[in-house]
Amino acid sequence: VFFSASAKPMDELASKGLILPETRRDLVRNEVVLIAPREASGPDSFQGLADRAVKLIALGEPQSVPAGDYGRQVLRAVGVWEKLQSKLVLAKDVRQVLTYVEQGEADAGIVYATDARDSSRVRVTTAAPAGSHDPVLYPIAVIRGSPHAAAARAFVSYLEGPAARAVFVRHGFTPAQP
Secondary structure (H helix, E strand, O other): OEEOOOHHHHHHHHHOOOEOHHHOEEEEEEOEEEEEEOOOOOOOOOHHHHOOOOOOEEEEOOOOOHHHHHHHHHHHHOOOOHHHHHHEEEEOOHHHHHHHHHOOOOOEEEEEHHHHOOOOOEEEEEEOOOOOOOOEEEEEEOEOOOOOHHHHHHHHHHHHOHHHHHHHHHOOOEEOOO
């Protein structure tokens, strides 16, 4: 089974015929949020990142980190992407973005809501404006040629069921389909 935080890697596998297309579905969704250290004042909008008081902004590397790509989309949509280039500290993943903000090494960061809620050392200052980025959907599919295709299909079905859905919701995700 392949379960991704972005449609792009799944699309790449699909274009190469490496998944069973009939098993592909969007399982859960997430939100993109702006965070700041818990005890520090921070920007309360994505446009506020352009303020002089904001020196460094942590963002996942947009070419390889899905949250970074969504963050770049938001910053472009609100018109500050070009202005922020000298302030960006690119991280290898969302965990590193969180660490930079938790330790006060960055004034703000852009992460998923589910990751922000797992840290007691950051606070969410705002969510990305509606329509400012592609939907944050987590697709899942069975890999073509899997020696355990029946078990993989059963696992995907389980993840779509009420028990798994309750776990996802408890951790801050929302179902992709109502």
